[in-house]
Amino acid sequence: MTMQGNFFFMLTILMISTVVLSGFLLYKLPGLTRPDIYFSVTIRPDFRQSESAREIQASYRRQIILHSLIGIALIILAIRLKLPGALVVGVLWQVGGFLAAFLSARKKVMPHAIEPSAVREADLAPAKMELPGGWLAQAAPFAILMVTGLWLRMHWNEIPDRFPVHWGFDGRPNGWGARTPAGVFAPILMGIATCGGLFLLNHAIAAFSRRIRVGGRAAAAEGRFRHIMLCIMLGSEFFVALLLSWVGLLALRATQEGPNPAVILLGTLGLAAVVTFVLIRTGQGGTRLADASHSAFESGGEDTPIGDRTPDRYWKAGMFYINPDDPAVMVESRFGVGYTLNLGRPLAWAILILLVVVPVAAALLMKFLQ
């Protein structure tokens, strides 16, 4: 197989695996949410067993399968026509199909919506903010990036005046960096900014999110769920730090050969598969953990469901939570496993800017300084 054929093969595998993995997760999502939340709408838990609920879910899943298959077909077509730029169309098709399926299902569930319980509980025992691995593990991704930066500084004279930073599908370099502080250290700065954003998200989950259940198995499972989410975020920080340190160190390589795509492919796919498996195994708020049966999360004898203690009316399109009166900066996602930002809080916007704008600005800086 030629170098170009090899790259196309790797890319095909990567794109199709992405669509298959995300399709699988999207297919499973309706069953992963809290029992009294269905397609982002608060419902009575017994509604899930009704005929109309089953029909809504079946229709949603049919659409997910259909759009995922179309997405895969588009990717194969793009590869056959040798149009790598069109590969993303397959992924975008799946995303668009999912949005249409989700919004349609949500619309059908809305007539069955019920006002969640207005009873609020708080455990007054001192809440410990536990970041996994303690401050040492939290600082490690930043330390990796800084040591790489220091190494580059120490070997400054070994860096060529012009070095490859980007490779095309044929394996040949198509982007170059110059031996300037901005050109050499941009990947490190981008890594620090991304890890900084992820660290802030982690901190916000630990310190600025609500404990929904108080006492019992549901609360214990929720605690474990939160810990798992924090571990996934920390793992992502390590992934970013190692990846961008590697990219930074490429400046020292005299060769023009690109990094081995198989390593990147296997690493990315492996990480995505593990995270997908963990999310399905955990369920939103820990509802699928072994010691927490679904019944432990139901309203516990109350007439009205508890839900996630956020009012339905503040969820825009069932996905974006905008409630300036809620002090929580992070809340559980309504249709997904994990947390999302409360866009009604200024701190949430600050995190979003750090997470998106700063790395993009660093990437643009790197490009302009080439």
Added chain:
Amino acid sequence: MARRILQIDLSQATPAYEQIASGLRRLLVEGAFRPGDQLPTVRSLAMDLGVHHNTVAEAYRILAGEGWLALRRGRGAVAIERQAARPGARARARFGQGLKELVAKAIAEGIPRSAVKEEIDSLDGFLRKRQ
């Protein structure tokens, strides 16, 4: 030690800060907090209850005014040793009146008289514990 769970109902007519102050007062009377025990920060309690910071801060101020809590900048609210209050005749009459009104409301809501009596009798153990 009693479990430290605070519950409020946002659908009730009673303002949230009064419900928080009332719930915390009950826990303080029950001895769920000892002098020196830290209460949650205003931010964390507001987040768990889903109410505004000012609502919790107001409840803390009420309890601090009654001598249950000390509010210290940077340390939050701490339970303190409270001197036993010396209620006057008016306070006692007000309590008796309030209790009767509460019982009348319970009966009007259909709670059986026997259940009301049972609840009042159960207070005996609570009072003994406080002595």
